Amino acid sequence: MIGRIRQLIRKAPPRKETVDINRAIREVIELTRGETVKHGASVQTQLADGLPFIEGDRVELQQVLLNLVINAIEAMSDVSDGAREVLISTGNADADCVLVTVRDSGPGFAPDSTPEHVFASFYTTKPTGLGMGLSICRSIVEAHGGRLWANANEPRGAIFQFTVLAHQKVQAVAERHCVQGRRAG
Secondary structure, eight states: OHHHHHHHHTTOOOOOEEEOHHHHHHHHHHHTHHHHHHTTOEEEEEOOTTOOOEEEOHHHHHHHHHHHHHHHHHHGGGOOSSOOEEEEEEEEEETTEEEEEEEEOSOOSOTTOOGGGGGSTTOOSSTTOOSOHHHHHHHHHHHTTOEEEEEEOSSSSEEEEEEEEBHHHHHHHHHHHHHHHHHHO
């Protein structure tokens, strides 16, 4: 784990393997089952069938998912009215990307804050938080050629979404980048 964090800090490229994102999500849900029960929450899924595989580091992508799910569960722990629900969904963002969405029914973002603030290093709303989790998540997703962002969930809660390049597009994008790099040099 420490070695993987060092690689991330050094901006080493992620390990490349073919990943079934739906399977990776199911594994993370199993890992978080204890926290889910402890906080009186439920985790539901709407996982799209027939999604293309993605190419990337399975462990790093699962770290992103784990962080988003645990954050959602912990954010809902103080909710006294209504259900404490996390919904994880997947789908095609466009022809080149797979979209993952983690939606919760927690308190949402602070009134004096924007969703973008949560990605700043050392920003935290937790008494014992370091404020690095979402910043690291964004770095991981970007290292996989994707994007991570957040929005308010109406009527309450937060939505975190990220895209990752589909497997068949990763090589084509890398080849275009290499060709462009040779032309520039």
